[in-house]
Amino acid sequence: MEAPALQLITYEISNKGSACIANFLTSDQLKSLKESVRAEAEKHKGSYFAHHGGSEIESSLLGALGASPEFRNMLESVYQAGAGQAAYSNEILKVLRCVQGTSGRRESNCFHYDASLVTALLPIEIPQDGVDRGDLLLFPNGRRIRSNVLINVLEKALLQNALSRKLISAAIRHNFLHPQKLQLVPGNLYLFWGYRTLHANEPCDPDHRRATAIFHFGDPHAGSLATRLILKLNQRRARRATALGTQPAA
Template structure:
């Protein structure tokens, strides 16, 4: 039996994250991996990311993003974490990230806050050998939920620049900062507040494959023109609207 949203929210507040073990079945995991294998081959076994339901159409990941029970769970987590209702048009925004090859090394220690209050991470492939397996690194509850969009933009500008990210990465590697490090297990679902928590992934051996599905939900600034124009880089790169969908021409 899955834990209640209230229990998940309480554990996120207490520990910085919560885990629902064996969230998908072994058969579902194999379906997700089959999609990853196909995409990895088409990207010459180098880093790639796929954003949005339409780009992931027909995959296990798109199916989960469209699942009403899954959305209800994330909606309740959003309510519990913010005390507010999500925007009426809010949808789950899925992303596939695949670290492999030399280009995958450039995607490590990229410390950031998510645009959404709730982040769900579903590992599909996680290396188990070697020193660098792409662990999830979290500094939990670094900030509060900001309903002031301009303040959110300023905070992200301070921490999302190259100098700040390199400084945090250096301090983590030297042991001056001690974040939570999670060894991810394929098939488990990891829930945390990506908006409040500064997070990144550790390095991944370029000869190995790390593939995860991310599900973002609950943007406190969903209807803010300021946030829409100054943030949302990934959606703009993927040519998606602020709801994560292809614009209708």
């Protein structure tokens, strides 16, 4: 990707809250990913599931995309523009999440900050009509990168709990808070500062499937013991949630 395009992406993320690369996937690539999701969805019999890495992702187009030098260079450049320095690690954490049936509705509006600075969201299947489409809600760039990992942990603990999420959701319903709302289009790529942006998805109609791939890049606190423990905890919760057919909060 050429420098002017990267500059535009980082400008839009910083000043508008997110950037969108339209038609990031070709129609054939999108079709391939939909087929992969459909096969996995059948295995889970209409319940929520998520894969944090693993063969299900690496054997699909998502694995090839994550290994693409051009894609990796884009994430590295965007991170450096946002953080003012190169990332500690060049690892890309790849996640596939699928909300289907009634299982995912219980955990909608689970507002959270990501561990990574750069979040690249790739919608695969998204309802385009109706009210409950699983739209993405953003409170963009509401905090800076914290110099102390403990401050980051405390902030996440204060906001990423059931009570805080209920209060935020109620404030939105009563028009006290006004998040940005993005209706996601399959095949587009959406980038935002996940670490700095409080975000969640709205409920999705249980008669439709909402499947997204998320690429996390550049944890500002990578290498710290707290970060490693939180990552392990989140991955354990994700595996347990998939087994139970529910959606993890973080």
